[in-house]
Every structure is written in structure tokens, then in C-alpha cells.
Ligand SMILES: NC(=O)C1=CN([C@@H]2O[C@H](COP(=O)(O)OP(=O)(O)OC[C@H]3O[C@@H](n4cnc5c(N)ncnc54)[C@H](O)[C@@H]3O)[C@@H](O)[C@H]2O)C=CC1
């Protein structure tokens with residue numbers, strides 16, 4: 001009899017927890033679903049995705065839910081997180097999933113996080129540059145970073161929202177203003193440029209892309225995306241035509257997708273893959289694994305610019321070592337000068353956006 005009553009109470013509790021809620025205010029149902037599953041959670045890191053209901057956010061949520069290094073996954077957006085959270089939470093992997101909806105829940109979404117991934121913001125349509133997104137996305141990134149400074153100032157931040165060449169500077173300024181800036185922990189995500197470079201170079205060489213490693217430096221827009229084909233692994237040589245073709249295709253890979261999607265958005269699936277790969281490297285670094293190296297747009301002394309993408313070594317503290325460019329050929333030296341010129345303006349635009357509001 002005793003055992004019977006106990007079982008009934010457990011079921012009643014579970015039913016109460018699982019009652020669906022689409023409340024914009026509290027989102028209690030979604031949170032409670034997380035709570036009641038939390039007991040079985042695996043050890044690991046706590047990760048939040050901001051913009052989790054979007055084209056990148058949803059497949060990224062799926063990929064982070066299957067990452068064995070993740071124990072808690074917080075999904076935040078200004079729309080649709082209850083549905084995405086309910087959906088992803090049914091995957092029988094270790095991470096406990098909790099959803100958060102709207103600005104009022106931002107702080108709860110961020111509290112205690114080890115890693116925050118930000119794909120929030122509007123994507124391009126054909127004919128637009130990434131810089132055309134600045135007007136809307138600058139404010140979104142500012143608000144989200146203010147939340148991070150308040151709720152999880154020690155978290156590693158993976159910034160995806162475009163224009164990355166400016167939004168990383170915006171994030172840094174917000175953190176500086178809040179007194180929480182740690183340059184090692186702010187990482188602009190340029191992994192998709194590397195994925196594209198590996199793919200396109202492998203096509204030209206006729207090899208498996210998994211065997212190719214192309215360093216891509218500079219930034220994340222047009223000419224600021226600078227693939228270093230002279231440093232490709234395995235060592236390979238390219239004709240002048242191949243170099244021009246590959247450089248152009250890598251620099252315009254994003255536009256290739258924007259045009260193919262014809263007004264319905266930009267890269268989402270390949271970006272979610274790239275973001276998940278980069279986040280996994282950050283978590284491996286946090287765990288203390290040695291020799292984890294990725295390209296990323298970070299606070300840097302490699303050039304005269306305050307931010308620049310090169311290979312970085314990821315560790316417990318974030319980007320613990322920022323690698324130099326290595327030897328460049330003449331073609332790359334010319335490309336570097338062009339990249340730096342454009343990057344300087346984009347970075348300054350991000351800095352001014354925050355400083356001029358003071
Ligand atoms: N770094 C990179 O390599 C790449 C960057 N991107 C950029 O990623 C961003 C997102 O792209 P998509 O997912 O395709 O766009 P999307 O429009 O499909 O999704 C964006 C999500 O952000 C949410 N959002 C808007 N304001 C928000 C706020 N204040 N707080 C939280 N969430 C908010 C929206 O509700 C939406 O769910 C764009 O800026 C895009 O240009 C895209 C591809 C590659």
C-alpha cells in the first residue's frame with residue numbers, strides 16, 4: 001500500500017512537471033521539464049545558446065545536445081524556445097535541456113554557464129553585405145553581452161552574429177565597460193571559413209576534406225577572409241589560377257549560400273556544424289586537453305589591429321595562446337594589406353557603437 005501511494009505521488013509530480021507552457025512571462029513548464037530531468041544529468045559543462053530558435057540555433061541545439069561534454073544546455077531566444085526545447089529535450093542523450101523565452105529570462109538562461117554561443121540576429125538577403133546587418137545586430141549583441149557581464153562574467157563566449165568583424169569589438173567594449181573583459185574568453189567564430197576552405201581545397205586536390213587543414217586568417221567578411229594556401233596541410237602547391245579561384249570562392253562562400261537560398265536566409269546547417277565543432281574544441285580546452293588549436297577572431301597582437309583571426313590554442317582559460325601568421329607568399333602579403341584596411345574600419349565601427357553611447 002505504502003509503495004503504491006509513493007508511486008502515485010511520483011507520477012502526479014511528473015505530470016505536473018510535464019504540463020506544457022507557452023507562457024511568455026514565466027515559461028515555467030519548460031523550466032520544470034528541465035528540473036525534473038536534471039537528477040539524471042551527466043557530469044560536464046553548462047552551455048547556453050542565445051538565438052536558439054533560429055536557423056543556426058536549432059541545428060546547433062541538436063548538435064550540442066549530442067555532445068558528451070555538455071551536461072546542461074540552456075536554449076534562449078525571444079521567440080519559440082518552448083517548442084524547440086520540448087523537441088530537443090526528448091533526445092536520449094546526457095545533457096539536460098532548459099528553455100528560456102524573452103529578455104526577462106536572459107539572466108536565468110545565463111547564470112552558471114561555462115560557454116555561451118551567440119547566433120542571435122538577422123541574416124543577410126541577396127545583395128546585402130554583412131555590414132548591412134550592423135544596424136540591427138549591434139544592439140542585439142550589446143544587450144546579450146550586458147547579460148553575460150552580469151550573469152556569467154567568466155564564461156567563454158563564442159560570437160557568431162554578423163558582422164563578426166564589428167560584433168566582437170562591441171562585445172569587448174561592453175565587457176570592458178562592465179569591468180569583466182577577459183580577452184582570452186571572447187572568441188569570434190570563423191570556423192565556417194576554415195570548413196569551406198578545407199572543402200574547396202580538397203575538391204581541387206582530389207582528396208578527403210578531413211585530411212586537409214587550411215589556416216584562414218584576418219576576419220569574417222569578403223577580402224578580410226584570408227586563406228593561407230601556402231600553409232595548407234598536407235603541403236600542396238597551387239597554380240596562380242587555382243589560388244585565385246580558391247581564394248575567391250572561400251572569401252565569397254557565404255554569398256554563394258545567400259544567393260542559392262534566394263532570400264530565405266544565409267548558411268545555417270554548415271554554420272551549425274562549424275559552431276558545434278568550435279564549441280567542442282572550446283570545451284575540450286576547458287577540460288584541460290592539450291594541443292587544441294582552431295582559427296578564431298580574437299583580441300590579438302599579431303598585427304597592429306586590436307582583433308585578428310589566426311590559429312589559437314584553446315585551454316582552461318580560453319584562447320591561451322594566439323599564434324603568429326607564419327611565412328606568407330607575395331599573394332598573401334597583398335591580401336593581408338587589403339584585409340587589414342577593411343578590418344580596421346569594421347572594428348572601429350564596433351568600438352564607436354559602444355563608446356559613443358557613453
Ligand atoms: N560567423 C559566421 O560564420 C556566420 C554568422 N551568421 C550570422 O548568424 C546570425 C544568425 O543567423 P540565422 O540563425 O540564420 O538567423 P535566424 O533569423 O534564422 O535566427 C536568428 C535568431 O535570433 C533570434 N533573436 C533575435 N533577436 C534576439 C535577441 N535579442 N536575443 C536572442 N535572440 C534573438 C531570432 O528570434 C532568431 O530565432 C546572423 O547574424 C548571421 O549573419 C550566419 C552564418 C555564418
Ligand SMILES: O=C([O-])CC(=O)C(=O)O
Nearest residue numbers: 124162192254255266267
Ligand atoms: O554570408 C553570410 O551572411 C553568413 C555568413 O557569415 C557565412 O555564411 O559565412
